[in-house]
Amino acid sequence: MQSYLRGAQHRALRQLLRRCARAQRRACSSLSAITAGFFLLLCACVLYLPEIHWELPDSADELRSVTLLVWTHPFGHYRRLPDCWEQYQVEGCLLTDEPLEYSHVDAVIIHHRDIATGAAELPPEPRPRAQKWIWMNYESPAHTPGLWQFEHKFNLTLSYRADSDIFLPYGYLVPGIARSHDAHLLHAPSRARVLRPRLVAWVISNWSDSQARVAFYHELQRYVHIDVYGQAGLPLASGSESVIRVVSRYQFYLAFENSQHRDYITEKLWNAVAAGAVPVVLGPTRHNYERFLPPEAFIHVDDFPSVRALARYLLMLRRNPSRLQHHLDWREGYSVVQPTFWAHHYCAACRAVRKSRDTTQVVHSLEHWFWSDRG
Template sequence: MVRFPPILRRWMTLLVIVFVVLFVGSRIIVVMNSPSLYYYDEEEIQEGLWDGLLQLIQYNEEREESAPLANEISSYRSLQWSLIQSRKVEALSLTEDEQTIQIHLPGWDFTEYANPPEEQIDNTKEEFTFSDETRATKLPKMKYPVQNRFPIIIWWTPFTGHKHIVRQCGHGRCLFSHNRELKDHTKTRALMWYGTDLKFKDLPLPRQSKHDWALLHEESPKNNWPIVHKPIISLFNHTCTFRRESSYPITLQYLPSMEYLTAPLLFDVLEKNRFISEQGLAPVLYVQSDCDVPSDRDRYVKKLMEYIKVDSLGKCLHNKDLPDEYVDPLTMDKEGFHKIIAKYKFTVSFENAVCNDYITEKLWRTLSLGSLPIYMGSPSVQDWMPTTKALILANDYPTVEALANYIKFLDENDDEYEQYFDFKNPGKITNSLLKNTMKSRTWGVDDIEQENFIDGFECHVCDRVFEELLADAKRQKPPTFQANDSHYGCPRPQPAVPGMKMDNSLRSWVEEFDTRSAVIAKATQQMVKSGANSSRVLNDFIKKVFSEMKSNNFDHNHYENELVS
């Protein structure tokens, strides 16, 4: 037997100890930083967690081009977290409504796993691999036990970070999934869309009578005009939009809190006057980089510049540079950018489209920072203002020159100017609609202690699904949920400056509204109602609608005289 010298044996022993310590320490760190695999009893591992996780990856990352794995590890952990949270919710006691449905409706059992579908997807085929082809991994055959227990609601346009999660809502639990393969599952009761991503050649057809359709769109129609037309919006049962008439309204989506609105002025009127005289600031600020929009705001501001000095710091009508660190639009929430706005006495706060209740951060941020908004956008904006005197409405003035003259008057009369910020003082907000809406809303803005309106809308749809199931269970007439054009409708674009002829940009928006989007809306409605098996036939219905329009002597250029610049 070979014996090493004592000094060598001591060094070898030390190296072994160091190696063991490093190995154990690294494993402890990994475990501490990994999501727990236990949700109730540390002795009970979550049965089916990994099965569901692998199945999710297969369905959502390999078969769905609309939801690729941007980052495999983070997506994997997100899926794992969703499943863990789902198992916690699964373990909750049945709600009263779940018990009623379970007793009276055959096929519904919220307490036990039902038998998995007889046909299981064979994941051992070559095509079922991770999106990273260099690390392709064949997946074993798995199943979804959870999908047989709860009402299923599918995001047809994946919009949340939780690709497969069970949520506890007011009436009971629903499974929210990005998995389109569940479309024909017996438990699927609703499908959801995010408006920007809604594609009319990608609809789940034929539409099943038991399927509710839900639309979430907090933006203006600028990026998907057909939605504004009645034939499209009427296809939906549940809506979450800026309109107060929608089934889950989010009109105040850009107002975080009343405290945000009443935040103290960063600079008083005397300091703002000094910025004008010493730093050469204009009285009026305009910061927009989204140019030539449907509201026609750029042409209005260009006309305003003929009568009063305006600093335009964005790409639109640019005449003054921002500091380099704030050129990127993503920096607009930074404190330094906010201080730039707060220095100006007035800020042009025009929306990109004119729709009732469409009120964005362009207005709320300006009010919060203490720059007086010059506003054009929602015709109903005064319904939501803290007082009757909190902004300047451009449409209140017959001409741009008249507006400019009033701005000059306020610029020269500090006492009159300061009255517009009276709402900043304690107890001075007089608008009960604003106060009551903010007090009663169940979601928050940038508040980790509250759910956001996306989560809230998910539960809104889930609760309505339960209302329908409960009506069936009690042999009652089911509730009718039907959207209409008041849930989203916006008027035809028109020149922002009264009497001004349309330019090429505005003409294209009007043509989009009057012709293309209107035809798509009508054709889509006809396609869905016809019972078509695929939305790929949309072009056939578009041709049919155009043919009907021609037979009715429709003149594609019926407003040609109006379009001449």
């Protein structure tokens, strides 16, 4: 591509010099010698102009487009493939879910759960030259089986982990108004509207008495009333919008993860943020959460010596709106982005492939990496 631009630059310069020469000849025949000398001086100056930095024209940029194959729709649920430019302003990305295109695509995105459970096979070997395989997974290590089977198979990783090759978390904050249809502008409530009609909510779809979060809930509900929605509680319509609508009536929301691992901070936290409730979190360390949002934006269960002490703090905040507002004032001037599964992920992967198209690497220790730095 650089040689293409250099050639275009040289062709343009030669054309300009030819025009100068013709103009000089015309000037010599019809104008004074002074005029002819002016044209000669102008042409000489052109030779010493600094190097021109050419912007990529649309036609040239299209030459850099890449095609990404979605090998299987995650969990077997078909979703229409997005237009990456229209939805995320990602240029030069073509998406397909047609397996017959395998030999012609630049990269293949492969969802871990589908190949680990046998719902799908890996693409055939040998793969086309320079083609990249992308490992995509949004489950925690505790719920990611069979990693050992896929050592040395992939070139890029795509997950919620901040040290992934392609990092796209379940949610993130953006100063100001985000340019994304996945964004929600936040506001700090006025002092008159800090308090909400209900105290604590918890939405849980996968209830298991063996989970630490369920044991914590049983202890906490001895001291404060908690409205539970989902499998073990009140009915809740599907979809994040309905969750946000329900949670917006509550002061606090239990953003309890099903397992505790580095960077595993799911939509539970971001639904609470979008709904304006203060999240009470159980997951990785406080330090890990603070990489994603301000320290006052959440209440971590590890901050308290006991479950009872946490309950007392929540009740104290309820009685003291000025103290409660400390956990909400930070919201002004931010938007929260909650990437749409899986459209946002495909386009992020496609953008990364474009940027790395001239490099090749192999993920040598997938299992060790994904289980590393727990907490």
